[in-house]
Amino acid sequence: MEFSAENAIKSDKGLSKGAKWAVGIGTALAGIVTAGILISKHQVGKLKKLYDENIVFQNLAEKIDFKEAKTVEEGIRFAKEVLKVGDVDKDFTLDAINFANKGLVEVSNANKGRLFMPKKLWYREMGDNTLAGVVQDIESPYFGHLRINKKFFEHETLNEKLNIMLGIGKQKTAAESASKAAAKAPEEFKFVCNLDEKLIKMIERYKQSPDSLTIAEKRELWANLSNALRINENMLEGAPLRTLKNNLSLFEKNGIKVDVDDFAKLTNEKQSEKLKEMFTQLREKLGHQPEIDIPYLSPTEIIHHEMGHLQDFAKNLKELDIKRWKIPSFKDAYNDVKAGKTDTSDVEFVDNRWKGLTYKGFKELFEKNPKKFQKKYPDLYEFLTNQETQQVAGSVSWYAQTSIGEFIAEVYGKMVRGEKIADDVLALYKKYNGPMLGG
Ligand SMILES: [Zn+2]
Structure with a gap:
């Protein structure tokens, strides 16, 4: 997920960008390069240390059984003792710590226990749009920590999000807006989504009484409705050529012809427009909106995603971060200055x-x-x-x-x-x- 500006907290003076060496003081080149290397070596050592301290490779048990904790303390103990997360915020709710632990266990088991784990688990307010995040900025004191947004574990936030998605309140109902959009403009085309029965029942219960769903159920519902919207977007906008190829026989059976090679030559945007037109035609032929099946998605998917970032940092960003602080080799620097460049990086x-x-x-x-x-x-x-x-x-x-x-x-x-x-x-x-x- 995205980061908000609040992540970019600068604390360590030694790592300020001012230490970055810019080529350009031509006359004293040799001397500066030497000094630069000394600074750089120091910085690189510091960066390596920060990475090693904050993103720790762990050998956990090959298969961990996850059982929901009965108390927050028990959940925190599990995170620390079984998952070897160094520190956990005390104000986690039971629901949220179980959610975090479950997601982490799933990631650990997929890795047979061999993976980089965050040093700290935070439970804080992170605005309206970010459910969780790993702090990427090495200059932040929270670097490498996994943060979970407590707002997404509150009824108020979840109700707001579900109301919009389900068209409750001032908004149009989903069916109304779908049919109106389809009749009006092909670019607003959306599929009717077939959801897991369990989720349909949740929607019914929610519509009757929002209070009848637990926080965990609301999160599950929200994650899956978001996923359904994402799948719509992927099919129609993200990968239109792939969608066309996958549905070619359906179009042909209904007399909608298209030359795949010509289609492939269009820009993604044009492909998307054309595809929506074709689905609108298909809707008219069929007499109903085309449907797609939405596979069930575990709400812990966000933890899987964030842990992916963390593994990626450990594997790749460490090198990139270090590269950022390394000055160019003397030869490159010399040539750059000779060529009149003032900044080699x-x-x-x-x-x-x-x-x-x-x-x-x-x-x-x-x-x-x-x-x-x-x-x-x-x-x-x-x-x-x-x-x-x-x-x-x-x-x-x-x-x-x-x-x-x-x-x-x-x-x-x-x-x-x-x-x-x-x-x-x-x-x-x-x-x-x-x-x-x-x-
Ligand atoms: Zn992300």
């Missing part, structure tokens, strides 16, 4: 892998100044502009399309749940050196 190594379009300022720069964006974030630029890459990531989720780091975390979560990973998704995952299960 234009690439934002960490942000290049980790950040993406949902981060502040990224979308604006990407759209307004793609050249500059490309220079700062070359891999991210390639990831965002390569149509095939976008379709592969889009088959996972829209969120996986927004950055390399989110793609990694989304796929990692699927691997933890034992979901099938398509060959092209796995190939892309390996290209970006995504963490594999089992350390």
Whole structure:
């Protein structure tokens, strides 16, 4: 999930960006480089220490049985003793600590107990949109800690979110808005979603009386309704070519013709438009809205996702962070100065892998100044502009399309749940050196 600005708490003066060495003082080049290396070695050592202290590789039991704790204290003890999480916030509710522990056990078991674990587990307010997060900023005192947003374990927040999704209150009902949208414009096309029976019953109960559902049930319902929306988006917007190929015979059977090769040549956006038109035609032929089945999703998926980030930090961000602080070799620096460059490091190594379009300022720069964006974030630029890459990531989720780091975390979560990973998704995952299960 996304981070809010509050994560970027600077505390360690020794790691301030001021220590970064910029080439450009040509006359004293040799002397500065030497001094630079001394600073750099010190910084690198410090960074390595921070990583080792905060993201710890653990050998847990190969298979851990999860049983819901009866008290908060018991839950915290489980996190510390069985999962070897160093510190846990005391004000966790029973519901929230059981949720966190269950998710962590699932990730650990998928890794046979060999994985990087967070040093601390936090239970705090994190705004309205972020359910959980791992602090990525190495300059933060909370670096590597897993944080869970307590607001998502309160009835008020969950009711608000469910009301919007279920069209309760001022909003139109889901059916109303779906049929109205479909009649009006193809770009608002949405499928009718078939959900697990258990969830349908929850919706009925919720509609009769929101108070009849527990926090855990509301979270389960919210996670699955969000997933249904994501699947709609993936199919229609994220990976339209794949959706077309998967549904080709259905279209043909109903007399809707399309040339797949021509379709493939369109931009993703145009493909998406065309596909929605085709589904609108299909709806007219069938006389009802096409339906899709939504597989059940465990609400602990967010913990799987965040733990994916953590494994990714350990595997890749450590190197990138260290690279950020390393000065260029003397030869490169000398040549750069001779060539008139004042800053040899234009690439934002960490942000290049980790950040993406949902981060502040990224979308604006990407759209307004793609050249500059490309220079700062070359891999991210390639990831965002390569149509095939976008379709592969889009088959996972829209969120996986927004950055390399989110793609990694989304796929990692699927691997933890034992979901099938398509060959092209796995190939892309390996290209970006995504963490594999089992350390
Ligand atoms: Zn994420």
